[in-house]
Amino acid sequence: MLRYLLFDLDGTLLPMDMDKFLGAYLRLLAPRLSDYLAPERFVKELLISTEAMIVNNNPAKTNEEVFMDDFFGRTGLPKEELLPIFEDFYRRDFPSLVHATRPSATAALILKKAITKGYEVVIATNPIFPKLAVEERLRWVGVADFPFRLVTTYEEMHFCKPNPNYYREIIEKLGCTETACLMVGNDVEEDLVAGKTGMRTYLVEDCVINRKGCAYRADFQGSLEDLLAFVDSLPKVT
Structure with a gap:
């Protein structure tokens, strides 16, 4: 039952x-990291790390851990500086994306x-x-x-x-x-x-x-x- x-x-x-939403999401997020990576490079790196999550089959790592290890491991960017920027984006900017739904x-x-x-x-x-x-x-x-x-x-x-x-x-x-x-x-x-x-x-x-x-x-x-x-x-x- x-x-x-x-x-x-x-x-x-x-x-x-979905394509419209993801496009709007990336256009909104990328400029927030422009002091660290050019928007085009940031989008490329973000998508590579997202794909790493999708193909992961290791039950010992959460998706967050897979993403963080891949993104910061490959780019060498300072995790402690970028994480507050990501969090601020989701709190302040992400809500505006309702217009893409x-x-x-x-x-x-x-x-x-x-x-x-x-x-x-x-x-x-x-x-x-x-x-x-x-x-x-x-x-x-x-x-x-x-x-x-x-x-x-x-x-x-x-x-x-x-x-x-x-x-x-x-x-x-x-x-x-x-x-x-x-x-x-x-x-x-x-x-x-x-x-x-x-x-x-x-x-x-x-x-x-x-x-x-x-x-x-x-x-x-x-x-x-x-x-x-x-x-x-x-x-x-x-």
């Missing part, structure tokens, strides 16, 4: 054009309905961002104060999507079986891979991403409005 509902954030609960009131209704019915709700966003950035995006959705069972951030997780170990780590943290989980997302490669662990999957089609044009199978699919009706149709957890 389903008991845990896992929701992707970007493009799922928070409708957006299209928040939908439907998302909050879906989560409220799921929680009211007794389901444990997980925000299963790809943990390549720090907690500050994830919490801010949850505010845009209007659900920052919801009682989530788990929110995946790069400080705590050891794997990233589309690594199936990301989903296995969630299962371990929940202390449940994979068959008790439904993963809801918009990315064919990153979210539907949860099916390889035995989870059921729901593809949200409003901002669907299929970069490689892969054939895929989801147990359920539909729009965000369809997802609201789907959650409404689920039995209460007893």
Whole structure:
């Protein structure tokens, strides 16, 4: 029986054009580090270190540790000077990026309905961002104060999507079986891979991403409005 509902954030609960959002993010962040690296060089180095997180399969290192070791190890930049700049950016500048998204009131209704019915709700966003950035995006959705069972951030997780170990780590943290989980997302490669662990999957089609044009199978699919009706149709957890 389903008991845990896992929701992707970007493009799922928070409708957006991911390329547009990431472009706006990088254009806003890069100038903050211009005293240390030219913006073009900074973006290049940031993306290399982000990829290092994504391909990492070492359970002994958090995603944050992988990123920090790679970024500061390769660039030789002073970590103690840059970390306060990053934190200040996420507190002061990052909130303005809401303009690059299209928040939908439907998302909050879906989560409220799921929680009211007794389901444990997980925000299963790809943990390549720090907690500050994830919490801010949850505010845009209007659900920052919801009682989530788990929110995946790069400080705590050891794997990233589309690594199936990301989903296995969630299962371990929940202390449940994979068959008790439904993963809801918009990315064919990153979210539907949860099916390889035995989870059921729901593809949200409003901002669907299929970069490689892969054939895929989801147990359920539909729009965000369809997802609201789907959650409404689920039995209460007893």
